[in-house]
Amino acid sequence: GAVVSQHPSWVICKSGTSVKIECRSLDFQATTMFWYRQFPKQSLMLMATSNEGSKATYEQGVEKDKFLINHASLTLSTLTVTSAHPEDSSFYICSASSRGAGYGYTFGSGTRLTVV
Amino acid sequence: GQQLNQSPQSMFIQEGEDVSMNCTSSSIFNTWLWYKQDPGEGPVLLIALYKAGELTSNGRLTAQFGITRKDSFLNISASIPSDVGIYFCAGQRETSGSRLTFGEGTQLTVNP
Numbered sequence: 001g002a003v004v005s006q007h008p009s010w011v012i013c014k015s016g017t018s019v020k021i022e023c024r025s026l027d028f029q030a031t032t033m034f035w036y037r038q039f040p041k042q043s044l045m046l047m048a049t050s051n052e053g054s055k056a057t058y059e060q061g062v063e064k065d066k067f068l069i070n071h072a073s074l075t076l077s078t079l080t081v082t083s084a085h086p087e088d089s090s091f092y093i094c095s096a097s098s099r100g101a102g103y104g105y106t107f108g109s110g111t112r113l114t115v116v
Numbered sequence: 117g118q119q120l121n122q123s124p125q126s127m128f129i130q131e132g133e134d135v136s137m138n139c140t141s142s143s144i145f146n147t148w149l150w151y152k153q154d155p156g157e158g159p160v161l162l163i164a165l166y167k168a169g170e171l172t173s174n175g176r177l178t179a180q181f182g183i184t185r186k187d188s189f190l191n192i193s194a195s196i197p198s199d200v201g202i203y204f205c206a207g208q209r210e211t212s213g214s215r216l217t218f219g220e221g222t223q224l225t226v227n228p
Contacts, residue, residue: 044159049213105161105216107158107160
């Protein structure tokens, strides 16, 4: 159990376009989902936390108008990178947590975004 | 900052050797988690610790939640080539709700 599916696994887009990344909990209801960004050879940096049905809470320094997060259901959260620029190229990873289920924090397989 | 102090940063060992890595912090944690990340993949949970002093095993892996709640270690016994990867500790701080703080990672290389 505790499977999180993230899609797409990689995407290449042109500067100025927007990209949407989906994160789904397949076999449990995720009360909270998290979005991380990871640069090569570095650790995961939390971007934002989202609870189903409420606005996401962004970490300091993360532009909420650039990284739009929607958590409309207990099994789906989306991250949209708006007006992407080359410096947004990175590895984006979501994770999901279910209160009381003892699943810890299960991660998706990540999305490699390259902006050209 | 957001990160835990994880050491060592990298390890190069021979197959069959035991490995130990740890994470420390000045903050108190309610939960400690250990993950392994392969290139191009998301982290995979290895062991979760929820109680101070707790010692938990998962096959050749053993992890402990420090009694002070400010540290944790992970041991891997009899390493094999597929243990290669980056190992991260992560903790849920007492004062940060459900958010996780990550260590910098330990890059493990196992020579056959």
